[in-house]
Amino acid sequence: MSAEQSSSLPVTEHKDAARPVAAGLVLFGVLAVAAFLGALAIGPFSIAPGRIIAVMWEAWSGVETHTSAMLRERVVVMDVRFPRAVLGVLVGAGTAVAGAIMQGVFRNPLADPGLIGVAPGAGLAAVAWMVIGSSFLVHLPDFFQVMGLPLAAFFGGLVTTLLISRLATRDGRTSVATLLFAGLALGAMAAAGTGVLVFIATEQQTRELLFWTMGSLAGATWIKVAMAAPFVAALLVLSPFLARGLDAMALGEAEAYHVGIPVERLKRIAIVAVAAGVGAAVAAAGVVGFIGLMVPHLARLALGPSHRALLPASAMLGAAVLLAADIFARMVAPPAEVPLGIVTALVGAPFFLWLLLRRRAFVG
Amino acid sequence: MYEGKDVRVVMNGRTLLNGVDMEIRSGQITVLVGPNGAGKSTLLKALSGEHKLAAGRVSLDGTAISELSARELACRRAVLPQSVEVAFSFTVAEVISVGLMGSGARESGRVARLLHSVELPGFAGRRYDSLSGGERQRVQLARVLAQLECGHADKASYLFLDEPTASLDLAHQFVVLRLARAHADKGGGVLAVLHDLNLAAMVADRIVVLANGNIIADGTVDEVICDEVIERAFGVSVRVGVPPAGPYVLPQNIRHSAGTAQA
Numbered sequence: 001m002s003a004e005q006s007s008s009l010p011v012t013e014h015k016d017a018a019r020p021v022a023a024g025l026v027l028f029g030v031l032a033v034a035a036f037l038g039a040l041a042i043g044p045f046s047i048a049p050g051r052i053i054a055v056m057w058e059a060w061s062g063v064e065t066h067t068s069a070m071l072r073e074r075v076v077v078m079d080v081r082f083p084r085a086v087l088g089v090l091v092g093a094g095t096a097v098a099g100a101i102m103q104g105v106f107r108n109p110l111a112d113p114g115l116i117g118v119a120p121g122a123g124l125a126a127v128a129w130m131v132i133g134s135s136f137l138v139h140l141p142d143f144f145q146v147m148g149l150p151l152a153a154f155f156g157g158l159v160t161t162l163l164i165s166r167l168a169t170r171d172g173r174t175s176v177a178t179l180l181f182a183g184l185a186l187g188a189m190a191a192a193g194t195g196v197l198v199f200i201a202t203e204q205q206t207r208e209l210l211f212w213t214m215g216s217l218a219g220a221t222w223i224k225v226a227m228a229a230p231f232v233a234a235l236l237v238l239s240p241f242l243a244r245g246l247d248a249m250a251l252g253e254a255e256a257y258h259v260g261i262p263v264e265r266l267k268r269i270a271i272v273a274v275a276a277g278v279g280a281a282v283a284a285a286g287v288v289g290f291i292g293l294m295v296p297h298l299a300r301l302a303l304g305p306s307h308r309a310l311l312p313a314s315a316m317l318g319a320a321v322l323l324a325a326d327i328f329a330r331m332v333a334p335p336a337e338v339p340l341g342i343v344t345a346l347v348g349a350p351f352f353l354w355l356l357l358r359r360r361a362f363v364g
Numbered sequence: 365m366y367e368g369k370d371v372r373v374v375m376n377g378r379t380l381l382n383g384v385d386m387e388i389r390s391g392q393i394t395v396l397v398g399p400n401g402a403g404k405s406t407l408l409k410a411l412s413g414e415h416k417l418a419a420g421r422v423s424l425d426g427t428a429i430s431e432l433s434a435r436e437l438a439c440r441r442a443v444l445p446q447s448v449e450v451a452f453s454f455t456v457a458e459v460i461s462v463g464l465m466g467s468g469a470r471e472s473g474r475v476a477r478l479l480h481s482v483e484l485p486g487f488a489g490r491r492y493d494s495l496s497g498g499e500r501q502r503v504q505l506a507r508v509l510a511q512l513e514c515g516h517a518d519k520a521s522y523l524f525l526d527e528p529t530a531s532l533d534l535a536h537q538f539v540v541l542r543l544a545r546a547h548a549d550k551g552g553g554v555l556a557v558l559h560d561l562n563l564a565a566m567v568a569d570r571i572v573v574l575a576n577g578n579i580i581a582d583g584t585v586d587e588v589i590c591d592e593v594i595e596r597a598f599g600v601s602v603r604v605g606v607p608p609a610g611p612y613v614l615p616q617n618i619r620h621s622a623g624t625a626q627a
Contacts, residue, residue: 107451248462250451254414259462259511260438305452 024303028316032089035323039085042327044334045076052077084220087228088326089319091217091281092291094232096318097239098277099292100299100310102161104246105270106168108176109300110355112293113278116168116183118160119289120190122275122282123212124197125156131197131205150227154279160186161271161278215288215341217326224284231280236315238273242266243307250305288322288341290348295321297355365389366441366522366553368411371420373403380406382577383420390520393544393554395564398574399598404557405446407574408526411555412443425519435465439515442508443524447531448500450492456503457488463510474513478506483539497531505540512552523547525556529563541567561613565589573597585611 040052047055055077058065065071095113102118103111113119129152137145144151164186168179198209211218245266248256257263281288299313325343332338366388373381380403388394388411396404409415411422413429422429429437442463450459457475464471472488479487482502487495492503505528512521525544529537544554545567558564564571564585571588573581575597581588589611594602603614 109452244462247454247458250454251448251459251462252445254409255443255445255448255462257414257434258412258438258441258443260433260435260465262434300452304458305454306458 021303021306021309025309025313025316028299028313028320031320032316032323035320035327036085036089038327039088039323040077040081043076043081043330045072047073047077056082083222083225084217084326085323086225087220087284088217088323090225090228090232091285091288092295092318092320092322093315094228094235094277094281094318095288095291095322096295096299096314097235097311098274098281100296100307100314101239101242101246101270101277102274102292103296104242104249104307105165105267105274106179107250107252108179109297110176110293110352111179112290112352113157113161113274114287114289114292115187115352116164116179117186117190118157118164118274118278119282119287119292120187120194121160121163122153122157122279123287124190124193125159126153126283127194127197127209127212128152128156130208131201134205146223146227150231150280150283153283154231154275157275157279157282158272160190161275165267165271211339212282212286213341214339215286215344216329216337216339217285218337220284228280228284231276235273235277235280238269239311239315240308242270242273243311246270246307286341288344290344290352291318291322293355294348294351297351366411366422366424366555368407368422369420371407371410371422372418373406373410373415374418375406379418380577381410384574384577384579386411386572386579388522388553388555389570390522390553391548391551392569393548393556393567394570394572395568396555396557396572396574397559397561397564397597402574402597403577404574405526406577408443408524408555408557412441412524413437414443424522438511439465439521440512440519441522441524442511444501444505444508444526444528446526447497448504454492455488456484456490456492456495459492459503460488460507460510463507465511465514474510475506478510479503481509481543482506483536498533498536501528501531502536502539505543509543509547512547520552521547522553522555525554527557527559529558529560537563561589561594565611565613589613 037049037052041047041049051073055073059074059078065074098113102113103109126149129149133148133152137148140148164179164183167182168175194212198206201209245256245261248259248261249263249266253263256266295318296310296314299310299317303309303313325347326340329338329340329343368384368386371381371384371386372379384407386407396407398404406415410417413422424432424437424440456479457472460475460478461471464474475488476485479485482505484499484502484506487499487503492500495503508523512523515521523544525540528540528544532540541563544556548554548569556567568585570583571581571585572579573588573593580597581593589604591602591604594600594604594613600615604611605614
């Protein structure tokens, strides 16, 4: 029943809708690269952007350092800021893409992994691993000593995502109010569980755990990068395959089924993808809120809601925004650092309120 | 042929369809009529695969639709629901491209042609949420027609329309029904749920009357649109007239049963 051949009608192009998408993706890419270079250059010890490239080149090509100033530059760039910036990219991209996918599945722009309990759930599992799991650590193979933490966070995120989708969705429809309130309850339960664990933790562990509650990229190492990278990579590889299905889901679950989307499978993959992104981010940097809410929203405003552009745009903008927030966190009161989660919450919470008020009619 | 055999749907302990047999033939418009709550939309959803069956079988050219892949089924059967709310502010072109199964570079030309066919030329860049109910319905029709373009030309495809004219003015009702007719004339099959018996009489090749989850009449317009069948289905006294163009239905005792009058 192809009607392809019968197209002798006048054609009005809508190229103008396609152009800003390509330009926007390029712009977000440039922003991400600029933020990455900024993260390497800016700090209490600032290094000119031109020197950054030179220092990296010298380090990679094995050039000997002759002066202590050069050595210091190399240590700061290669050992401190480089892993931190890469971790920032992974956390920002992972959280933002997870947020965009979650909003697509729930058909709601307020479905932020942090707000609906997924990130706190991942955080609880990560803390449980650190407090309880660490006593078993000596008996476990080496693989789990490194990957145990992100795996725990991943499964914690998975369980909460499954729970929230069960709680908030009935007959293919998601109630915004139930979603947010159930998320609030799940988040509170996860926070209570985390509180209990903090209570029984040793003093040394308590200090480390403080990091989970506020979020930070401080203490980034290549091991942490290696922990988060496979999960974020899996999320980014999966996301293009979800794009068409999520676009169809915007019309409703029944409509998505009618256009040939295997809806249940799509939802299962999306839930695993969200848990991977959030779990990796939480394992690497603790709970950094609102990135998954703000970034997809800004990307949608700039490029439209189609997930084919939204998912890569969210990845790039997420990386850029997280790195910018981290630069701010490091620079606002040097040499002390403000926790990253506090910076994102200071911007993100009013943003969420603004979104909520704008959509009051829908929330009811 | 698209066929439902002994289709039974039970929801929350209530039987909505009670073993219904239904054929949708290619080259024809089959119209489903019946009072509110008769199970028309349920039957359409059961046939489309959206509703799980408590018993029975739905098949396309002899193959159970559950054995077809989601994409195979989507290329041969498209559903226009009563209304579609889109979650984010998609443009008209983006909504229609959900129906286009990955056509890449030629997409904008196809979108423009489909919009032209539903009399919405130049709407590609408009935001879907800024459109009127009638415009939205026609955009959805364009999307549904786009979806069936992925099928093979030698295999009939089936268009399911759930009250497609409900939010449309007279002129645009005709646009939709003309496109349904064109689909049937090209060898496709159409199943339309309609409320308006006169519209049904005008457009249908075959009319199926559903009441309380059972088919009570199935035949040509002349066979089905008669005083006795309509009164039995709707519980309203009517008089069916036959002007040159075909039968029409006039309700008689509107005053006594205004609450249930349909025609």
